[in-house]
Amino acid sequence: MNRFSVARGAFSLAMSGFVGCTLSPMLVFAQDSAKPASPKKEIPIAVASFGTIKVDGEIDEAWNNLSAVEVKKIVKSESTLSESEAAKGTVKLLWDKENLYALWQVKDSKLSATSFDPWGQDSVELFIDELNEKAGAYQKDDAQYRVSYEGKISGDGMGYSPDNIKAAAKKVEGGYVVEMAIKLSFAKREAGAKLGLELQINDDPKTGNRGAITKWNHPENDSYMSTTDFGDLVLEMKEKAPEKAPEKK
Numbered sequence: 001m002n003r004f005s006v007a008r009g010a011f012s013l014a015m016s017g018f019v020g021c022t023l024s025p026m027l028v029f030a031q032d033s034a035k036p037a038s039p040k041k042e043i044p045i046a047v048a049s050f051g052t053i054k055v056d057g058e059i060d061e062a063w064n065n066l067s068a069v070e071v072k073k074i075v076k077s078e079s080t081l082s083e084s085e086a087a088k089g090t091v092k093l094l095w096d097k098e099n100l101y102a103l104w105q106v107k108d109s110k111l112s113a114t115s116f117d118p119w120g121q122d123s124v125e126l127f128i129d130e131l132n133e134k135a136g137a138y139q140k141d142d143a144q145y146r147v148s149y150e151g152k153i154s155g156d157g158m159g160y161s162p163d164n165i166k167a168a169a170k171k172v173e174g175g176y177v178v179e180m181a182i183k184l185s186f187a188k189r190e191a192g193a194k195l196g197l198e199l200q201i202n203d204d205p206k207t208g209n210r211g212a213i214t215k216w217n218h219p220e221n222d223s224y225m226s227t228t229d230f231g232d233l234v235l236e237m238k239e240k241a242p243e244k245a246p247e248k249k
């Protein structure tokens with residue numbers, strides 16, 4: 001018997017004890033009553049179509065005719081503004097073999113970047129879990145990318161590097177536009193791939209402090225710490241335009 005098989009023997013002995021114990025009806029009963037089955041949470045789905053853009057704050061043609069997701073759920077615990085007062089926006093997504101692209105169109109009537117904290121400035125945040133493990137604390141494939149309405153880039157998380165993002169912002173009537181390109185390193189860049197995603201808008205109503213957060217999915221200020229409640233992002237090939245039927249003669 002070598003050292004390895006001794007260890008294995010000890011392990012299976014421990015396991016049999018463990019299994020025997022969890023199978024005891026008393027214990028199963030106790031566990032059931034202590035932990036009521038929680039309702040299955042719905043995971044929203046965003047879709048990114050295949051395509052490439054120039055990151056310059058000008059809205060490329062490739063963005064036309066794509067569906068957008070809305071970033072409008074208020075995070076009550078962090079907001080003094082009401083949901084109707086808070087900055088809100090829409091996000092369209094594209095991908096290619098290198099990057100994930102996002103176009104943000106934000107409605108925010110009072111633009112400000114005077115807060116010391118980058119998240120206190122009018123800004124947008126994209127959170128990504130490339131392997132979609134929704135594992136909680138950030139791992140190497142998880143990152144938080146932030147871009148202010150002035151185009152300043154910041155971020156955090158194990159997977160964050162300023163080298164992985166290019167962005168441009170532009171003020172428009174009633175708000176601002178942000179284009180982002182985020183380099184993908186872990187996710188499969190192929191149709192059908194599923195990544196974890198959350199989207200956030202920070203709003204300073206010209207007080208020098210954040211007055212509201214709005215989100216795409218989970219209305220808590222937790223996405224910078226945990227990937228658990230991210231939504232799903234599915235990479236798709238853009239649908240081909242239906243072929244024109246041959247004219248009858």
Ligand code: BGC
Nearest residue numbers: 119125155156200213221224
């Ligand atoms: C949060 C802030 C947090 C920051 C850290 C933001 O997404 O809203 O509360 O301090 O991330 O980077």
Ligand code: CA
Nearest residue numbers: 110111204205
């Ligand atoms: Ca604002």
